Amino acid sequence: MGALLQRREFRKAAFSWHGPLSYCAAAMAVLTVVSAVGLVVDERTLLGQGVWLKPFKFAMSFGLYAITLAWMIGQTERWRRTLWWLGTVTVGGFVIPEISVITFQAARGVHSHYNFSTGLDETMFMVMGGAAYLGWLLTFGIGIFLVAQRRVDRAMAWAIPLGLVISLAGMSVGYLMTAPTPGQAQGLASGLELATIGAHSVGGPDGGAAMPVTGWETGSGDLRVAHFVGLHALQVLPLVAIGLRLLSRRFPVLAGTATRTALVIVAAFGYAGLTALVLWQAQRGQALVHPDALTLQAAAGLAGLVSAGAAVILAVSARRVPAAPSRAFAGSPAPAGSR
Structure with a gap:
């Protein structure tokens, strides 16, 4: 039934x-x-x-x-x-x-x-x-x-608009790809009629060595990475809200709506930071799979901030969770109605 x-x-x-x-x-x-x-x-x-x-x-x-x-x-x-x-x-x-x-x-x-x-x-x-x-x-x-x-509940009520905002930012990266590259701009200034105007690669021509399936460049920066990551915040953040709600059935620390909402906001901050990070990396002509020390440091700093924020939220929430009732000692009288 x-x-x-x-x-x-x-x-x-x-x-x-x-x-x-x-x-x-x-x-x-x-x-x-x-x-x-x-x-x-x-x-x-x-x-x-x-x-x-x-x-x-x-x-x-x-x-x-x-x-x-x-x-x-x-x-x-x-x-x-x-x-x-x-x-x-x-x-x-x-x-x-x-x-x-x-x-x-x-x-x-x-x-x-x-x-x-x-x-x-x-x-x-x-x-x-x-x-x-x-x-x-x-x-x-x-x-x-x-x-x-x-x-929807409050956590989802935050996840949806935050996901949409980051998704719009990811969509906006597509406009950067339509701008002429320095070489193309020089050709246009010279009066040439170009067959191609715009590119997704930075620091190298389109069509170099690429990752399988995604096709993202491995020898130069690729603006499509940030475009993809940002665009799909629309799915990721609502899924985070759904996942937290499902986990709350098993973990009392997540039972409070305020706790889940705060975690969704932290996740949105982290996801927006990730989108900005891969965009910054691409604009420096650096392939996603070949980060330099500066990129790795920025990624570690972002991960640390997100982890610290989540830890603080969970610690505060854990203090508010009522302690489970202790079991009666052996030999103590049984509750009324249990005999």
Whole structure:
């Protein structure tokens, strides 16, 4: 009976999620599989990587983005209709145009980003840029309405807006990649018509040695690292809130809502610091997998601050947890009604 009720509750919760975003996430899952097959059967490459790697990565990322927003909107009780329309416009104005261009260009075997080779390529990149700006604004708008919701507990009420703020910062890193590199700026100043304007690498050309799956540069800085890390705060921080709530059933020190909320805020500080750290590292032309001593020191300092903050919160909370009642000594009278 309990299992049946749980299934009914799950179905009820699932049906409350934003429909268009949920269907979008399902479509991204299908595209992820199709792109994975493309990586296997299509031997064409761009800058040393399979042409279907970019659709594969973006489909996964957009799928996570869509399903997370679908769930968040499903948790709302105020301005639900406004949020429904914002979520629907996000699908039609942001996700579909950008992933369509990326997939179309991959099928053609050409670059989707920074490509000004032909009028068609430039138009495709402009469509992506417009969709990205619209996506940023829509995500910001959704975040404003989500902040005022009261349906979730206080820890989640902090996790959602903090995750959205850091996610918006991560999305903003994408704009840094569209700026001309020093060499490109010099060419443009000389009146040259360039086929490529913008880059994700710092301190080296795009297309060098790269990490598997992610494709991040291993010989130079890569702005995509901070873009990826920041963007997915949207999923990470709500998961932290959910995890803490589940752990509170086993660990009394986490039972207080104030304790879990404070830990979520510390986690958000740490995640924002991590995003800033990998952005700083990339802008110095340094690959993620080859940090120098200064980067390692900064990372250790960040980890120390986060650990110290969490330790203080848990120590204060532990003092407030009532001590468990001690067992009666042998031979003491049994409680009334136990005989």
